[in-house]
Amino acid sequence: MKRLVQAVAAIVLICVLPLVGQTEKTMETPMGSEARTRCVGRYAVDLPAEFEPRALEASVGLPRAVAVTGLGPGTERDLRAHVEARRAALAAGVEEPEGFFRLAEERNQGGMALLWRKAFDPDLPTFDPGSVGLEAYYLREGHMFRARVDGFRSPEDLGQLGEGPGQLDLPEIAAATRPRESTGLPPGPGICAERARLDMPVRASEHVTARFHHPSGQGVILTFELSQHASLPAPPYADLMTSAASKPREVAGLKGEEAREIETGQARVRFEFSGVAGESVGEPSRAIRVLLIAAGQPGPGDGLAQENLEAIWDRALDSLERR
Structure with missing residues (x-):
């Protein structure tokens, strides 16, 4: 056994034959x-x-990783509808692969809709995870995007995203976000994500x-x-x-x-x-x-x-x- 790559591990599961398309070449x-x-x-x-x-x-x-996902083309009205549907789901409590979550707080800040979610246990009403996660929704170039980040003690700790050389705050990430379809190579550099590209150097x-x-x-x-x-x-x-x-x-x-x-x-x-x-x-x-x-x-x-x-x-x- 060699030594383990920090933050890099790939897991491949089960299926047999060739793979699907994504480019001009x-x-x-x-x-x-x-x-x-x-x-x-x-x-x-x-x-x-x-x-x-x-x-x-x-x-x-x-240490807080911010994950960016493209949600497709949309207007401000489309984004508001998407956020409202998500807010209503969290308010009722949702089950996701990582567990159960409910709405902890919501606000608008810097042109972004912010939804704070908190894990809960339906079988243990007194359960407190001790942290909250954030979903930030925003528009760029006629497309809707979501940024997710976890590990805050409370919504008041959002400012910690701008602290330290290893962190990028939400305005920086939003400014670097570009729309990208899942097929084809993008015209510029940056990080290819799901229906998104982060146009930034390795910072x-x-x-x-x-x-x-x-x-x-x-x-x-x-x-x-x-x-x-x-x-x-x-x-x-x-x-x-x-x-x-x-x-x-x-x-x-x-x-x-x-x-x-x-x-x-x-x-x-x-x-x-x-x-x-x-x-x-x-x-x-x-x-x-x-x-x-x-x-x-x-x-x-x-x-x-x-x-x-x-x-x-x-x-x-x-x-x-x-x-």
Whole structure:
């Protein structure tokens, strides 16, 4: 086992075949289908067109990470309606993957609608999480956006987002937000998020997770976890979660380790790469983890032979590059 990459871990689950499209550049894939170049964070990667983007999560800031998501085109009236629907849901109490939440406070500030949410336990009325989270809604260039950040003791601590070299406040993040469709490479630099692009240099800490899967439901998911730090307070570490023997490999300029596990009897494949650059305290650093997991028994004509999965894996790692 190598050392663990701080804030960079990629998990790839289950599905088997090629990936879906996101760019103007096309090419032939190992399976003979069209491939497209996708934008993930500050990187571009070539993937078979059949693989579908399932999640693209991007956040900036340290120690409080602010995650930005595009909500699509809209006017001020559309945004007010969206915020009101969310406010009503929180007021009634909502169940989400992370738990149960209810509205703690609401306000408007600097052209943003702010909704504070607090976790609760429906079976334990006296439960107090001791913190609140924020959802900030705003318009940029005719599109609606949401910024989420957690870990405040109370809404009065919002000002802490502007404190310290690793934090970015909400006005800075909103000013850097640009609309972006989920397909195609954006015209400029910055961080590709879900229907959004953050047009900013590496000023703090960034973490991006991008997950792709094949819609057949037969078993391949490919995940990228990418992080950058302008000045890391502690060295990043790389640790392969895969138990198979590893070998050195360089991806997007990062030296790391790659491991491949193949269980032919169960039609199970697990490929993993982890690499870092910049391991001294206080210097810029980058980290990448990529994970491909395939599980399930392929049917006739699926094109899921081991050599095809390996070719898709190699193409993804070899093409991954900073934009």
